[in-house]
Amino acid sequence: MRRALLLPCLGALLALSAPVLADSLMPAAELADTQLPDPKQEAEAKALMETLRCLVCQGQSIADSNAEMAGDMRALVRRRIAAGESPEQIRAWLVQRYGSWVSYEPTLNRMTWPLWGLPIILLLVGLWLARGRFKRSKRG
Amino acid sequence: MKRLILWAPLALFILFVAVFASGLISPSSHDIRSQMIGKPLPAFDLPSGAPGHPGLKQSALATGEPHLLNIFASWCIPCAAEAPQLKQLADAGVPIDAIAIRDRPEDVASFLSRWGDPYRAIGSDVDSRVQMAMGSSGVPETFVVDGKGIIRHQHIGQIMPEDVPALLAAVRAAR
Numbered sequence: 636m637r638r639a640l641l642l643p644c645l646g647a648l649l650a651l652s653a654p655v656l657a658d659s660l661m662p663a664a665e666l667a668d669t670q671l672p673d674p675k676q677e678a679e680a681k682a683l684m685e686t687l688r689c690l691v692c693q694g695q696s697i698a699d700s701n702a703e704m705a706g707d708m709r710a711l712v713r714r715r716i717a718a719g720e721s722p723e724q725i726r727a728w729l730v731q732r733y734g735s736w737v738s739y740e741p742t743l744n745r746m747t748w749p750l751w752g753l754p755i756i757l758l759l760v761g762l763w764l765a766r767g768r769f770k771r772s773k774r775g
Numbered sequence: 776m777k778r779l780i781l782w783a784p785l786a787l788f789i790l791f792v793a794v795f796a797s798g799l800i801s802p803s804s805h806d807i808r809s810q811m812i813g814k815p816l817p818a819f820d821l822p823s824g825a826p827g828h829p830g831l832k833q834s835a836l837a838t839g840e841p842h843l844l845n846i847f848a849s850w851c852i853p854c855a856a857e858a859p860q861l862k863q864l865a866d867a868g869v870p871i872d873a874i875a876i877r878d879r880p881e882d883v884a885s886f887l888s889r890w891g892d893p894y895r896a897i898g899s900d901v902d903s904r905v906q907m908a909m910g911s912s913g914v915p916e917t918f919v920v921d922g923k924g925i926i927r928h929q930h931i932g933q934i935m936p937e938d939v940p941a942l943l944a945a946v947r948a949a950r
Contacts, residue, residue, distance in 0.1 A: 659850045659877035664902040690807055690912035703877060704913070707903035732910035734810050 658703055666713035667706030673717075680713045683722040686739045687712070687729065696739065806931045809910030809918075816924050817908035821898025824875035825883040831872055831898030837924030841949035843942070844918040845873045845894070846906060849886035851914040853933035858890040860934040865893035869946050872896045876906055876914050917942065921949035 671677040681698065687708065689700035697705040697712070708729075715725050729737050741747045811817075816833040823830040836842050843864060847854040865871050873894045875883050883897065900906055909918065909926070919928035919942070928945040930938065 659848060660879065660882065661877040661901060693805075693807075694803070704903060707877075708907065710902060711904070711907060729907075730810075732810055732907065733807050733912065736807060 661703075663703070663706045664710035666710040666717075668709070669713075671713055671717055676716050677713075679722055680709075680716040683716070683725060684709055684712055687726070688737050688739060690733065690737065807912045808931070809912075809926070809929050811910040811926050812929060814926060816920060816926060817905065819898070819905045819908065821874065821900055821905060823880070824873070824878060824897035824899035825880050825887060825894075827884075828894060828897040831874060831896040833924060835896060836872060836920045837922065839922040840870065841922055841927070841946045842920045843869055843871045843946065844920050845871055846876060846909075846911050846914055846916040846918070847873055848876045848878050848914045849882040850878070851876075854915045855886070855890045857915055857933040857935075858893070860936055860939055861893040862891050863936075863939055864934075864942060864946075867943060869943070870895055872898075874898045874900050874905060876900050876903055919945045919949050 671680060684698035685696050687697045689695045689697045689702055689705040689708070691702035691704045692700050695705075697708045712725055715728075716722070726738055726740070730742075735741065735747075741750060743751065816836060818833055820832045821830050836844065843861075845861060861871060871893050873896070875897055878899060878901070880899065883899075887894070898905070911918075911929075913931075915933055917930040917934060918926050919930075921927050927949040928942075930942060934942065
């Protein structure tokens, strides 16, 4: 009896779990999936896209993501590269609006210095500890 | 002292486990707040997003009184769910302008006739350009803009009935 109920219940659950976030009916933005005619500019744009976070499917870059917003962000990157902006200017423009989380390439500042500083500090601490060891073995 | 140092690796290990565990337990995606709070609106001039509504210019929001700027779309389901709350805010006398993201005027019109129309002006942002210039990362989002056109507050996600008093207070504070 229970098992007979299970299947329709599962079916109802599946029907109810339709995606909540729909997509629009609009086509992708003009430059979202179209390469720039200049291969050098396209390479610059592609490299930048791979280091920008998709705001919808966080964890993917906008180069990898199929989200519509990622497409709009790719279009923004290509449009600005084509207009002569440098990749770092575009990254700064986005960071100014979304914070540094939007970029996969951390910049050196008061918050992020341990990323580079900590390995050096740990290495120095290690050397200092090892030095103690060597001293003792010499005496012994 | 020596005794204590012997425990240091275990203490470090437990610290690492705690950091990883908290990372696993906390939700995997989080809201990205706009960094534009306290800054003036970006310059924009959007065409009308729905018949019967004018388009939206950033200068139209700097008229001396605070506005709500609702970022929505006809294809967005939470946007339909927040419609009663927007109506409540409009009934309380708050002017609400909107930007329709990736939308067509006919779709917006049918959305408004189905869920209610609390908006004055509706700008159409077909490639999310203005949305990105504002640091908004999805629909729906609602910004409080003061009388000088400075962004004062951002509400991410749908407005729930319990959010209405806080938004009204933010509008009052922006006066």
